[in-house]
Amino acid sequence: MCGIHAVLTSPKVSSSSHDLSTDLKSCLCNRGPDYLGQVQRRGPAPWSLTFTSTVLALRGDHVAQQPLGDLHIGSVLCWNGEAWRIDGHPVNGNDGEAIYGLLTKASATENNEAAILSVLRSIEGPFAFVYYDAPSQTVYYGRDRLGRRSLMINAQDEGTLTLCSIAESGDASWKEVEADGIYVLHLESSSALPPVKRHDWITEQDQADFEKTRTVVTNSPNYQVSGIGRFNMSLPAEDTVGLAPSSSSVAMLRQQLVESLRPRALNIPQPPHANANAACRTRVAVLFSGGLDCTVLARLTHDLLDPDQGIDLINVAFENPRVVAQLEKDSKGQPFDLYEACPDRITGRRSFAELQKVCPERAFRFLAVNVPYSETLAHRHQVISLMHPHNTEMDLSIGYALYFAARGQGCCYETSSSSPDSQTQIAYTTPARVLLSGLGADELFGGYGRHAVAFVRQGYAGLVDELKLDVSRLGKRNLGRDDRVMAHWGKEVRFPYLDERLVRWAIETPAWEKCDYEHAETSGVEPGKRVLRLLALELGMENVAKEKKRAIQFGARTAKMESGRVKGTTLIS
Known part of the structure; x- marks a missing residue:
């Protein structure tokens, strides 16, 4: 479990919008008490980006310091959740680090957006994320297909967009990001927020292939469940045997x-600050x-x-x-x-x-x-x-x-121990x-x-x-x-x-x-x-x-x- 905060701003917005209030910082640290990190990036002029993460270390043998990224590539990942499997394979070690590696590798391909979407679609587990792909100057964000982790959005001003695991106390303009796909925002040299595009969890090709195999039994507008599988609409025969052990x-x-x-x-893992002699x-x-x-x-x-x-x-x-x-x-x-x-x-x-x-x-x-x-x-x-x-x-x-x-x-x-019966x-x-x-x-x-x-x-x-x-x-x-x-x-x-x-x-x-x-x-x-x-x-x-x-x-x-x-x-x- 981690806390995510990401803010995209243009110069017409006060730089103070990057700052975390004391209350919000405290709440984020409550979510992730093991580490607090922050990085900044320059997007296409006039955009600047600030990413903050807090970490609750539950995967791997060390505390993965977030946000994940490096100055050479410039990309950044704020990851909150668990990837139990990627592309069908169990994840050993820290999952956030594994995902960041796959995303940066996908970013280097010719059709990098499709490759990045493919990586995100291949993850099984509960998660919310914000990923900035520096080479293409694109922001990806979303929640897993079942919405098991929180991600909030505040786009009240046309010159700023904020994403966070929790809402700022007393600010009614925060909304939940829907768990209905992956959201993509291509930053441009403009002081106004560009439009956000949503990509379904299931690809258009997979959807088309599914349509070809659909039967009369599954002919229903809700037969596909969150891109996970098809709902069985069949009815029992008259001689169906009842359920038994x-x-x-x-x-x-x-x-x-x-x-x-x-x-x-x-x-x-044992909490990172626990007494090693009292596991x-x-x-x-x-x-x-x-x-x-x-x-x-x-x-x-x-x-x-x-x-x-x-x-x-x-x-x-x-x-x-x-x-x-x-x-x-x-x-x-x-x-x-x-x-x-x-x-x-x-x-x-x-x-x-x-x-x-x-x-x-x-x-x-x-x-x-x-x-x-x-x-x-x-x-x-x-x-x-x-x-x-x-x-x-x-x-x-x-x-x-x-x-x-x-x-x-x-x-x-x-x-x-002295009185076992009491x-x-x-x-x-x-x-x-x-x-x-x-x-x-x-x-x-x-x-x-x-x-x-x-x-x-x-x-x-x-x-x-x-x-x-x-x-x-x-x-x-x-x-x-x-x-x-x-x-x-x-x-x-x-x-x-x-x-x-x-x-x-x-x-x-x-x-x-x-x-x-x-x-x-x-x-x-x-x-x-x-x-x-x-x-x-x-x-x-x-x-x-x-x-x-x-x-x-x-x-x-x-x-x-x-x-x-x-x-x-x-x-x-």
């Missing part, structure tokens, strides 16, 4: 998840509600990590004044723990116990993050600023939960700088209530349409918001369910091999996300397999803190 899709999902987790959970044995934490999606991730991560590495399970619960008032009324004067009464805390404790049972040798640590209402209010302005341009009550309630979860400060129970509650902050999230599973495997409604109304035809709608807008989800909120604590959130290869497999798999509403009672688990529920059963977690879907803002009780009548779509006042 032995179904091939269950084994395939396990294989896909393991391959997705492998680069995301392994080889995470941290916990590098990974899971955003842990205790639900199906996150618990399966925790269970499979256990299979991959060395036995002596810990895994922290971060579970958040909030003091919601409206709910507390009702609890006090219902308790009739009896003492109660308002945090332990939160739905996600109850589910989390239960799933934690099941993980301990099936993986007794793993040091899972349940980190209970309890957030008093006063602390929520104290951080309200910061969360709202990081969320921008998202500004609804639902955005805020989700933002609160992710923000405090990523901070990772709470309490846990530890067993005393446990002591201690204050604890996770040292993990990588957070795993289960986001994406509901869209891919049919976990929302509206999927069941669609099936009731129109059968598999309706379900397929609803699933297609969800996956087609994955790139427009609120992942940029989530990135800004969580990266504020120097953490990187990774989404194993949103690996490009897993997404491609999921969208190309027929709907009835993912969720099985036609045979609702045959396997003992509900039909929504049944393929994932059956995988949980295979992994020995019967209770987890039966957990129902619950939105984070209700599970952690961040929703409707003041009034039960506030709608999620209400704008923040």
Whole structure:
């Protein structure tokens, strides 16, 4: 995870526009606490360019100092994200350095723009970037095809353009860069900004080749998903067998998840300033509600990590004044723990116990993050600023939960070496700088209530349409918001369910091999996300397999803190 800031200006704009405000610099350094760098370049007269990067070092054996570039060529790359594969091959070492090398090599070719676009299209992983190709005096920028990393743009003045991972606090003119392609700007000898051209993630030739192979089954305006693959629109035959633990899709999902987790959970370096004599044995934490999606991730991560590495399970619960008032009324004067009464805390404790049972040798640590209402209010302005341009009550309630979860400060129970049968509650902050999230599973495997409604109304035809709608807008989800909120604590959130290869497999798999509403009672688990529920059963977690879907803002009780009548779509006042 890194922070990006790039500004292009002409002389009619004050040179002060290059300067970072104290607040913005602080926020960028929070995203990347390991290094801060800045370089300047002269574009074609009258343009000047300033690039700033902060670095959270999570790849390779050293801190790659950004912005990446050299004075001889003059090109510059600000890179924020992870390239798990380039052109289908795993990336060893620092990915930013590897990408910069490929971009400069592409720049030296005869058709350099096409070659540079080809390099960027070949990257698999979550990222945002700004690249200045000095030989052609061209700026490239964008976000990955699923929008998993944040990039904001401010082009309010015709003589300046600013790109940044986060918005300047209080400036409403910042917008999110859409995750719909690669943006290209050719600088010219003019004081006005030249037009920006967008290039799709899928090339025109690839699109044409795909059109030739399209069948009647896939004949739909949304059959292509973010340039990743085609959505399977086929419907089941009348004699289709229901999903079972032995179904091939269950084994395939396990294989896909393991391959997705492998680069995301392994080889995470020790923080550069850590004490070498006290090497941290916990590098990974899971955003842990205790639900199906996150618990399966925790269970499979256990299979991959060395036995002596810990895994922290971060579970958040909030003091919601409206709910507390009702609890006090219902308790009739009896003492109660308002945090332990939160739905996600109850589910989390239960799933934690099941993980301990099936993986007794793993040091899972349940980190209970309890957030008093006063602390929520104290951080309200910061969360709202990081969320921008998202500004609804639902955005805020989700933002609160992710923000405090990523901070990772709470309490846990530890067993005393002198008294193995007793446990002591201690204050604890996770040292993990990588957070795993289960986001994406509901869209891919049919976990929302509206999927069941669609099936009731129109059968598999309706379900397929609803699933297609969800996956087609994955790139427009609120992942940029989530990135800004969580990266504020120097953490990187990774989404194993949103690996490009897993997404491609999921969208190309027929709907009835993912969720099985036609045979609702045959396997003992509900039909929504049944393929994932059956995988949980295979992994020995019967209770987890039966957990129902619950939105984070209700599970952690961040929703409707003041009034039960506030709608999620209400704008923040």
